[in-house]
Amino acid sequence: xxxxxxxLIGDDPKEQERFEQFFYLYEQRAFQRAFNFMKNEQDxxxxxxxxxxxxxxxxxxxxxxxxxxxxxxxMTIVENMARKELARRSRRVKSEEALLEKxxxxxxNRWQDHGFEELELVDLIYTMPKTYSDLMYMxxxxxYTVNEIADLMGISNAAVRKRLERARLMLKDMxxxxxx
Numbered sequence: 001x002x003x004x005x006x007x008l009i010g011d012d013p014k015e016q017e018r019f020e021q022f023f024y025l026y027e028q029r030a031f032q033r034a035f036n037f038m039k040n041e042q043d044x045x046x047x048x049x050x051x052x053x054x055x056x057x058x059x060x061x062x063x064x065x066x067x068x069x070x071x072x073x074x075m076t077i078v079e080n081m082a083r084k085e086l087a088r089r090s091r092r093v094k095s096e097e098a099l100l101e102k103x104x105x106x107x108x109n110r111w112q113d114h115g116f117e118e119l120e121l122v123d124l125i126y127t128m129p130k131t132y133s134d135l136m137y138m139x140x141x142x143x144y145t146v147n148e149i150a151d152l153m154g155i156s157n158a159a160v161r162k163r164l165e166r167a168r169l170m171l172k173d174m175x176x177x178x179x180x
Contacts, residue, residue, distance in 0.1 A: 037082035132167035
């Protein structure tokens with residue numbers, strides 16, 4: 001990471017040396033602060049990298065590596081980067097949940113439009129491979145969220161969403177064949 005950051009400092013060897021000292025002075029403390037927010041080492045490292053890139057771009061404004069003002073500045077940048085990342089993820093999760101709710105309503109409307117009774121739909125779900133039937137049952141019948149299903153099944157949220165997408169397509173095909 002330090003090599004990338006040094007390219008942002010410029011060609012002055014004194015500034016590069018000062019930045020290198022700065023980086024090693026704050027690296028562990030900044031990582032710890034990022035980790036406290038992100039609760040995951042890789043995510044904390046990503047936040048740390050983004051924070052140090054932002055700092056490197058403005059390093060000329062830092063005159064004393066050891067001042068309280070500089071320490072506060074570094075921690076504030078790290079905290080803001082972590083909050084920004086968490087907010088971005090929260091927005092993504094909310095939009096994904098809205099999409100999944102739309103899928104629920106679309107499926108509900110589709111089986112009603114095709115004259116399916118609820119029990120017929122549940123029967124169709126149970127004829128699917130177990131990987132998909134359990135997931136569909138939890139999501140559509142019991143109204144579990146993606147996070148809850150991921151926890152229960154021991155898989156990632158992304159895997160749940162992908163399996164739901166595949167299962168939905170499979171069920172749509174099965175519905176067409178059943179009431180075609």
